[in-house]
Amino acid sequence: MNKIESMATQQHRGEEEVEKALVLWNISNCPIPDGHDPLTVVQRIQTAVENSGHVRRYGEISITAIGNNLTEIPGEDVMRKLSSIGISLKHSHGYHQKDLYDWAEKNPPPGTMMVIDGHEQLGWLAFTLSHFEDNGYRIILAYPQRDLATPFPRIFSKLWDQRQTYTYNGPPPAENVSRSAVEWDWDALISDEQEVTTPTTSLVVKHDKFYGESPWSCSVCSGAAPSFEDFTTHLKSVEHEFREWDRHARKYGLDRTNRNNLPFGRSQELDLLLTQEMLRCQEMLQQCRLGGFKPKDRPVTLERVDPRGMNEVENMTTQQQHEEKEVEKAFVLWDMGNCPIPDGHDPLTVVRKIQMAVEKSGHVSRNGEISITAIGSKLREIPGEDVMRILSSFEISFKHSHLYTYDLDEWADANPPPCTMMIIDEHERIGWMASQLSDLEDAGYRILLAYPPQRDLAATPFPRSFSKQWDWDALVFEHVKATLGACIEGFAFMRKMIDVDATSLKNKYGGVLVFAEAQDPNGQSYPLAFAVLDSENLTSWTWFFEMLKSVIPDSSELVFMSERNQSLIFAIGSVFPEAHHGHCLWHLKEKVKWHAGNVNKVIVGHTFMELGRYYTVDDFNSAYDSFEKRYPAVYKYVQEHTEKDKWARVFFPRDRYNFDTINNVESMKSVFKEATTWALIPMLDCIVRKFSDWFTQRK
CATH class of the missing domain: 3.40.50 (Rossmann fold)
Known part of the structure; x- marks a missing residue:
């Protein structure tokens, strides 16, 4: 009878396709408790998968134990026991999307995936697990009891309740597949209260398609070991320790030129690698300042673990790798x-x-x-x-x-x-x-x-x-420009002089905030328009002045005052060809005074501003000749790089109403200094509200 039953069982297994399961076990977050036999824990995991009702008898289960410090948790002895029964070992700080997708590529649904990890880490995997469940895989979760108070992200219940369909290239899922995930408390799963039965499934070694046929891999060093001994040797090696620090430095953006950020003193071999890295970064920084090679260049040769074997070392500089690709x-x-x-x-x-x-x-x-x-x-x-x-x-x-x-x-x-x-x-x-x-x-x-x-x-x-x-x-975003109706209507009674300036936005999105401002007959500031541009370039400035021209026509009586921004100057000349353009005397003074030699630059700047304010040509020429004798280097710069009719009152072709700076618009910028750190919409609301308050107070 037993022989007949055995033959029937074999016939049943031959007729029915063997169903498979994958278990990803983060052994750092869900360790084997003290005093527990590692092999018994593995049996309990197998039993949990079988008792879920998802895996048929005689199915295959692949278990991979993942951790970021395997030599300590679970330790070398426990790793050896796990490895001896077909458990794959992987050193990694990350999570499991790639492992899940690699396994799913070789094992189309129906199949079972069990993930044993911390509750928070499982929450980050919620979207990926939902995708697999909707395509016919069964999901089993296990996590520590202490994390149960923390709910999963909303997407976990949302996707699993609504059953959204995702594109999948494999065969369709079975119609009779259970669509709900099974959740376990990790401590209860491995407790002695759970009955241990002889598993009917078989453990098979999971092979990673990137690391080849080896069940021992290190994602930090992108390598695989040919044997368990080579794997443990690698985890204790200087090369691995350096790669661990390199990963930490990249993650937190550490300054590698600062010796205090490098973990010197652990071993002479590691100190050598760290010194090479520090010198490489210092040389790279110096070359960048001098206009040499770019930051991605790595001229120093470092040892690198070969994915085909932990003991094989390739001496190849990153610079050579860059040239190859x-x-x-x-x-x-x-x-x-x-x-x-x-x-x-x-x-x-x-x-x-x-x-x-x-x-x-x-x-x-x-x-x-x-x-x-x-x-x-x-x-x-x-x-x-x-x-x-x-x-x-x-x-x-x-x-x-x-x-x-x-x-x-x-x-x-x-x-x-x-x-x-x-x-x-x-x-x-x-x-x-x-x-x-x-x-x-x-x-x-x-x-x-x-x-x-x-x-x-x-x-x-x-x-x-x-x-x-x-x-x-x-x-x-391209540009946004705003002009209030009251501003445009009131400009007909203002002096035909417009100050324009921009200030950088201090939020994380960047851009510039531009103000255009006029003066009333009393010389008081009169807000005219404002805009947000992507940067101070010709295209942006041209767009701004074209928008301004739609409400303020070009006229020979119109005067613009601004800094000597070349794109701004060209944009005004092309959009308002009849208007006149003057340069802010204060900003020009700041530029001019730094061309003085061993003289008091404050006095040079003050003297230059006096030059721009003379009312007669004779007075200007006399003062200008004196300026040439006292400051010849500054005089040469002014002659070669400025136009007198842009900054000297006596030569300016139109009336500037005694204004030769853009201090009014600078004051406007200071009012909204804090708002430039805000997001776009709150900043615009603040400006409109302030303009409205000013008009209400002065109506």
Whole structure:
């Protein structure tokens, strides 16, 4: 009878496809308690997977134990026991998206994934786990009891309740699959109260597609070991210790030229590597100041662990690696559903602004390659076929999808660091990917983020600070200009003299705030218009004066006063050709006095300002001749780089009403100094409110 049953069992196993399960166990956050047998704990994990009802008998279970300090937790002896029964070991600080996707690629649903980790870390994985469950995988979670009071992020229950469908290239999930996750308390899972039964499933070694066939890998050093002994030897090596510090320095942006930031004194070998790194950074900084090689160059040779074997060392400089890959690359994933092109904006202009943001971040070298993929679930509606056609002509790729987690890993596999990745999506969705982005940044990729403004940003911070972050509206923002009706109507009774100046915005989005101001017959300030520009360039200034011209016509009686900004000067001349343009005497004085030699520069500046205020030509010429004799170097600069009819009252062709500086508009800037640190909308509200108060008080 037993023989017949055995034959029946074998026939049953042959007819039925063996179902598989993956267990990712963060042994640092969920350690084996003192006094517990490691093999018994593994049996309890297997039993938990089997008792969940998701894995058929005789199925295969792959278990990977992950930790950031495996030589201490669980220790070398415990690691050896785990390894002897087929448990893979991986040294890593990150989380598990890549491991999950690699396993899913080889094992289509139905299948089971169990993640054993801290509650907070599981929350960061919520979006990824929801994606797998919606595609037919069964999810089992285990986390410590002490974390149970902390709720999962809203997305965990939201996605699992609403069952949103995501694009998946594998076979469809079985119809009779249970769609709910099983949650365990880790302490209860491994407690002695749980009955231990002989597992009917078999343990199989999980192989990583990046690290090859070895079950012992180190993600910090991007390498795999051929044996357990080589793996433990590597974790204790100087090279590994240096890579750990290098990861820490990248994560927290430490100044590597400062000796106090380097962990000297641990060993002579490590001190040597740290000294090389410090000297390399100091030399690099010096060369950058002199206009030499760029910060990404690494002329010092450092030992690097070969992924094919921990003991094999390649002596290759990063400079040689850079020459081999020619140019640095960047990858942009743009969710057009959550970050659409604003109405009225040119799609190609928006794309150029995205490219400029990547370039200005300082991470992509000149002539580098930037590839952009636009993702959306309703591309025919947002952005629409016409916009898609325009962007496609600009070599923008399109992908209909709800999820892009795996796109990052695929691009990273094909493009080793240093490279740049930019994610454009809503803040909450980026937060769900924070752990994956952290892994990529720790591996050497630069992470740039752009997301729409959120009211609750302070309540939902990212778990770490990434390289650069933008407000999406500010990133694609071009210009905004405002003029109050009362300002325009009242200008007819003002002196036809307009002061213009700009001040930098101190918020994280940048740009400049521009004021245009006139004077009333009493010489008092009269606010005219204000605008926010991306920068002080010819295009922005031209746009501002064209907007101003729409309410204030060009006239030969009109006078503009400003600093000697060349793009501003050219813009005024092209938009208001009949108007006259004067230079602020105070700003010109500040420039002139520094060309004096060994004389009192304050006196030189005061004397120059007196020159600009003479009323007759004879008085001016007499004072100017005296100025030449006393300060010949300054006189030469004034003659060669200034025009007298721009700063000297006696030669100015129109009436400046006794004003030769832009002090009034400087006072206006000081009023709104604090507001320049705010976000765009609150700042604009503050300015409009203040203008309204002034008109109410002086009506």
